[in-house]
Amino acid sequence: MLNRPLAAWLAAGWAAALLLPWYMLDDGLFSFVWLTEGYAGDRDYAPALFQVLWHERYWLAPLGLFLALPLLAVGRPDNGRGTGMLLVAAGAGGLFWLLLQGFGIDHRGVSLALLEPLVPEGGRQYGMGWGASLVALAFLFFITQGLAAHGLARGDVFVAGSIGLVVALVAAFIFFPVLTILSSALRDNQGALAPFLFLDKLFDGRIWGTACLTGGGRCGSAWNSLILAVLTGLSTTLLGLAFALVVTRTGFRAKRMLRTLTVLPIITPPFVIGLAIILLFGRSGAVTQFVADLLGLDAGRWVYGLPGILFAQTLAFTPIAFLVLIGVVEGVSPSMEEAAQTLRADAWTTFTTVSLPLMRPGLANAFLLGFIESLADFGNPLVLGGSYDVLATDIFFAIVGAQYDQGRAAVLAIVLLSFTLMAFWAQQRWLGRRSYATVSGKGDSGLPLQLPPALRRLCYVVVIPWAALTAVIYLMILFGGFVEFWGRDHTLTLRHYIHAFSVVEGEHGLVWSGAAWNSFWTTLQIAAISAVPTAALGLLTAWLLVRQSFGFKRAFEFGTMLSFAIPGTIIGVSYILAFNVPPLELTGTGIILVISFVFRNMPVGVRAGIATMSQLDRSLDEASLTLRANSFTTVRKVILPLLRPAILAALVYSFVRAMTAISAVVFLVSANYEMATTYILGRVENGDYGLAIAYCSVLILVMLAAIGLMQWVVGHRRLGRRAPSVASAAEQTS
Amino acid sequence: MKNTLRLGAAAIAILVAGPAFAAGKMTLYCSPQEEWCQLMVTEFEKETGIKVAMTRKSSGETFAQIKAEASNPKGDVWWGGTGDPHLQAAEEGLTEAYTSEHLDELHDWAQRQHAAADKKSVGIYAGALGFGYNEELLKKHGLPEPRCWSDLIKPEFRGEVQMANPNSSGTAYTMLATMVQLMGEDEAFDYLKALHQNINQYTKSGSAPIKAAAQGETTVGIVFQHDAVTMRVTGAPIKVVSPCEGTGYEIGSMSIIKGARNLEEAKKFYDFALRPDIQTMAAQAKAYQVPSNKQATPPPEAPDFDEIKLIDYDFKKYGSSDERQRLLKKWDEEVAAQPR
Structure with a gap:
């Protein structure tokens, strides 16, 4: 029998291949025009199956084979070694083919000689959309399920899946773009290999x-x-x-x-x-x-x-x-x-x-x-x-x-x-x-020590x-x-605020006529959207690093820290170089901004998570596991509530950074997705400080409000510490 | 089944999107200040009904973006920004050759830009180099009024002059190239070394020195004159100077991006942007450069090109990568590395 998560991912993979549009839509991820405008009959909107049957994109066909492979496992013993091998083969084969055809055939046609027999005259394709992404995820989980059956992460399916997910995301959105640009260190401006020029640049007196x-x-x-x-x-x-x-x-x-x-x-x-x-x-x-x-x-x-x-x-x-x-x-x-x-x-x-x-x-x-x-x-x-x-x-x-x-x-x-x-x-x-563990399951209701007077x-x-x-x-x-x-001129005025944030009564209700509204709403939206995955991914990674043991942990940890250390400019340009062409064609969308924020700010979640989690004694997890909770339940019921300060730090930080980042964003903003900071930078460049500062003040107030809201939603962690005074003791028990 | 679906889809597409698509759309990369970009977009949309998606970035940022996007271009027209990166884009084949019907109406320098770029770029405005000083600070420190380049190396201006770093700023590179053409290379470098003693800071951005002067952080800032005019118009005590020895200038340019997805619309915009009535509107957006169309009226605040001693700036030579790299390296080794 297939276990439940595997069956779910298999179903998702098939559904994605049969029902969802395979390619990236021009109209945006959350547009549904494909349902009404041709759907399977349209070259751009069709799911994979119909791409192969009707639109001559034969090179997608082998993916069906790899999606079908896990079906052979039906009826075999769960988590057996044979099943594991089968799953790894299906997942790895599928991912390999997905990448091969993705990089080999792009918007200009086929570039890989190997694939030419499969591609009819003029055959080309665009970036991965819903269908392709979900199928890729399904393949990824086939691999981790298979490896778990082989003993990765002590056979824990959730842990193995999490490791796989984080590794794949970090590879796609940090290593791939960063390597794309770092490889240019070895080349001259025309793109030819020039190792001596590299040494020359490296040992430059500047x-x-x-x-x-x-x-x-x-x-x-x-x-x-x-x-x-x-x-x-x-x-x-x-x-x-x-x-x-x-x-x-x-x-x-x-x-x-x-x-x-x-x-x-x-x-x-x-x-x-x-x-x-x-x-x-x-x-x-x-x-x-x-x-x-x-x-x-x-x-x-x-x-x-x-x-x-x-x-x-x-x-x-x-x-x-x-x-x-x-x-x-x-x-x-x-x-x-x-x-x-x-x-x-x-x-x-x-x-x-x-x-x-x-x-x-x-x-x-x-x-x-x-x-x-x-x-x-x-x-x-x-x-x-x-x-x-x-x-x-x-x-x-x-x-x-x-x-x-x-x-x-x-x-x-x-x-x-x-x-x-x-x-x-x-x-x-x-x-x-x-060991720095000081939060354990034992009764620990001491009074926090007051500082020594001198200190x-x-x-x-x-x-x-x-x-x-x-x-x-x-x-x-x-x-x-x-x-x-x-x-210079300190006469009081409201004109900067009026210019940026005026709202006038128009024929059809309110008109947001201020110059800043457009970038303001976009910024707010993108920052809010990116905060949650940033915190989730960061803490998940921290949990894997602190609580789980697996072979390549140090490398894994450094990989997650990498994007934070790279200057925004490099991230910005490398994202254009890597994601302007299929298979991941994201430039000009809002998604590229969200992704850059998630992966740039994730390390803060990781750091905060690690710092807080290394204080939580393992006995807490063990107690939960002994009571037959699985690792997912342990995370949800035991670790997460104790991690509230770290969750808050990660949420707040990613939200705020998304609203205030500049150097990466300069290259990623587009006409439809302009961010507040690039707008402000433009004003500062032009010497228009009043408007820039008025805009900043509004942003600061908005962020303060947002942080208050997050604090309220996440809540406080309650450690069993005695409170120093009666008044606050009452506060804690209420 | 298949055909019915397609027919239905086509019918719906025509019903829903037909009228909107008829007018077309295009993507504009815009490098001058926001207001000017907005003005151009609004006027163009009003006149043609073509929907313009505009992104404003500085010319260096736009060049970097166009280069990075080269294998799958997203933009159609790059309007404005100093001429060197436009020439560089032409040199690297990132832009498309086009000759507008308005080319003959343009000033000589704008046409030369078109020729220098193998028709891949054209001049839309020009701005002369110069400097501006803070009148209040000058009086306070009891300094003489600077009128010439040679005044700036006088010992009493020690620590009072600011300019951008030519490695990071096109403005400062224009100044470096201007000096070389004005004085000859050896004397130019002697001058820059002497000037180095008076420089209090090499800023990163080209227009930063004049903003610092407006704030009272430096007395003199070496910038394009129109940037100094902009500060003056906001009410700062800035006096704009056109140096007595003569000076160089920049040509703000426009190019069509190679592989533009909306080539027809791009050409329409290109022609539109060269028209005299459109160029005359620049003053509304507080842009004080000299327009390239001879029939356009320059803004009254703009520095008068007839009164400025302009040198015969060789854009082809000093815009090429090799010459630029050589001069920048020399400046870095012989000037910037000197102790102060």
């Missing part, structure tokens, strides 16, 4: 120069990027930790405000923070002028370069560190700390020898994220960089600059990736193989001024949207 150390001249962008990334990683991790400690372990009164304030910078579209910093600290900035007048100095341009970028990045990325760390700090078990105190350790010793080491996974992950974000950041160095060149901006201008040089961009991307690889490796070394004061000294600074910057941004010309 990348590795060290003239700034010996006095005079400038340093290479690689060194600049590395220094900046390390500093940003450290500063964001420390600040994030300070915020997390203040929120969870002190009696600080305005915690809620602090939380909101720390979230603000990630929901800020690019360029705005940079502009605000210039207005405050630039040469004519308010603060600079004030200090210069006070000390009688000549106002300088100190903010341009390393100090400015570091400042802006710390402001922008501390919230990410905070989001990662808060779950971890909350999760550290009070019982361990109480044990230390019972052994007569004072508060300081307890903190440094028990609490802090238990936060290591959080610290390491926060640092890694800050490091990588800083390497890939492009908006802040663009505005504040001065003559401090970093890899991310160099890559952007290797592509869009005065001299288009894809090879140089690819070489720079390789340098950047190798830095990421190093950081990743160092992080693994530092964490080692110790508490230190945290306050760091957190309060920083929070105040953030508040000032945001007030300035808000203010900037209501004045004639930010930084």
Whole structure:
């Protein structure tokens, strides 16, 4: 007999081949014109079966064979070795043929000599649509089912299927496009192989120069990027930790405000923070002028370069560190700390020898994220960089600059990736193989330890001024949207808002006549659509990494981190190169934006998931499994509720990043799918700051509302911790 | 069965989509500012009924996109943006040759662009290079009014001049090439080295220096004059200068993309964009370049080309990849690497 999931996938595969349109529709994924306009009779809309029978696309026929193969398993013992082999053969054969014909025959006709006998004169095909994608998925699950029967993931069908799915998606949407563009590192501008040119570009003085150390001249962008990334990683991790400690372990009164304030910078579209910093600290900035007048100095341009970028990045990325760390700090078990105190350790010793080491996974992950974000950041160095060149901006201008040089961009991307690889490796070394599990099934209702007084004061000294600074910057941004010309003419006006967001009463009801509405709705829609798969895929991957063991785990983990480390420009161009032609023809659609967001932001879900999950004791899973729940039920009933902080972090982050991303998006937007950030970038380029800032303010408010909504939907994780006061104890039990 | 289905489908298709399809559609890649792009689209749609899907991206971004899409082009016309990437696209065979009936009505420089690109591109507007300075800052620091390129290398301007990095910006490359043509290569590089001492920052984007000047972050910004005019019109205390020695210019261009799916519509747009009445409308969108059609009226704010000493800029030579790469490398090694 076939087991239920297999039967379901087999049915889905057949249904897709018989009923769903095989090719990508011009009218969009969710259009149903194919039902009324010809359906099987139409060359573009027909399902696979009719493509073969009526439209001379004979090369699709072998797929039927591979779809039929699993039927032989009917009546055989479930999960037997023979069945396994059969399934793997069917799945692998089917996928292979799907790819072979997909890449061999495209919109221009057949390019693979091997396939020529199958293709009649003028035969060609377009990108994969619903039918083709579902059939591909069915083949994939045949393989994982077969491998599970052979013992992959201890025979767990759900785990094997999940691994297969994540691997296939990462391969298709990260490795395939990235390899497409990185291979151009080895070629010259005409596309011919040029390995020496590659070495020449790799050891270019502009990348590795060290003239700034010996006095005079400038340093290479690689060194600049590395220094900046390390500093940003450290500063964001420390600040994030300070915020997390203040929120969870002190009696600080305005915690809620602090939380909101720390979230603000990630929901800020690019360029705005940079502009605000210039207005405050630039040469004519308010603060600079004030200090210069006070000390009688000549106002300088100190903010341009390393100090400015570091400042802006710390402001922008501390919230990410905070989001990662808060779950971890909350999760550290009070019982361990109480044990230390019972052994007569004072508060300081307890903190440094028990609490802090238990936060290591959080610290390491926060640092890694800050490091990588800083390497890939492009908006802040663009505005504040001065003559401090970093890899991310160099890559952007290797592509869009005065001299288009894809090879140089690819070489720079390789340098950047190798830095990421190093950081990743160092992080693994530092964490080692110790256990950090502190959330277990045992009764663990301790009182979270208050911070030692000295440390508490230190945290306050760091957190309060920083929070105040953030508040000032945001007030300035808000203010900037209501004045004639930010930084010059501060007459109050509403004209920017009216221009962007006016709604007038027309003949047929309301007319959204503002210039920004179009990109605003698209952005909101795409961000919302991409948030859920991002979180789901990220956490699923994290669960596989933390809880399951399989052979190629390290490579798998690095693969999922890859897209995050690659600068947006490279992702953008590589997506056009890879997905502009069949079999995956996605350019000009909204899907390509969603996919790029999902795979670019998934690593945050993975990191947050890993950090939180490595604190959950395995005994919880085991208890559930012992009670005969399968792995899927265990994930749903035990792991997920404990993962709420990580789910929230992933949802919020992906939503927000989709609304604020710029460098990848520039290449992927099209006439029908314009994003808010590219619109804003256009305004900034044109010097139209008022409108840009008004738009940003609206986006910030929308994101705040959305985050509140998500927080409410996901809910809080309840760990069995005693609350410190009666009032909040009542809150917890209610 | 099959035929009935098809007949039915065809009937429905004609009923539903017929009238809409008759007028056609096209995809426009647009590189100047949003308002101008919007204006062109609206006017063209109004006149022809052809539905235009427009994407606005800078000229570098558009070039990168057209190159990446080359095997399956998605765009039809690329309108606007500085001429060099248009020439480069022509050189690499990414664009289609076309000669409009309006070609004879164009200024000499626009026709030369058409010839230089083997008919694959044409000039639609021109903008002269120059610089702008912040009048308030100049007064505050007690600096003399700069009128010539040579004024910018005077020691009192140390740390007061900003320009873009020619590696990342077409504007700055135009300045580099202009200097080479104006002074001869060796003297040009001596000049740029001297200027290097006065530069406070090489920005990434071409128009950033004048925005910085408007904000009071730098005193002088080397940019295209029309960008400086745009800042002045928004109310910034910017004075636009056309250097006394003479200066180079850019030719904003237009090309039809090779393999365009809507070639007929693309040609219609091309002809439309060269018409004098259409080019005259640019001022409505705050575009202060000089239009390429002789009969079009330039906006009153636009720098007057008759009063500017323009050099005979060799677009063919300085637009070619080899020459550009050579000059950029030389600039990088001899100028940018110098200590300040």
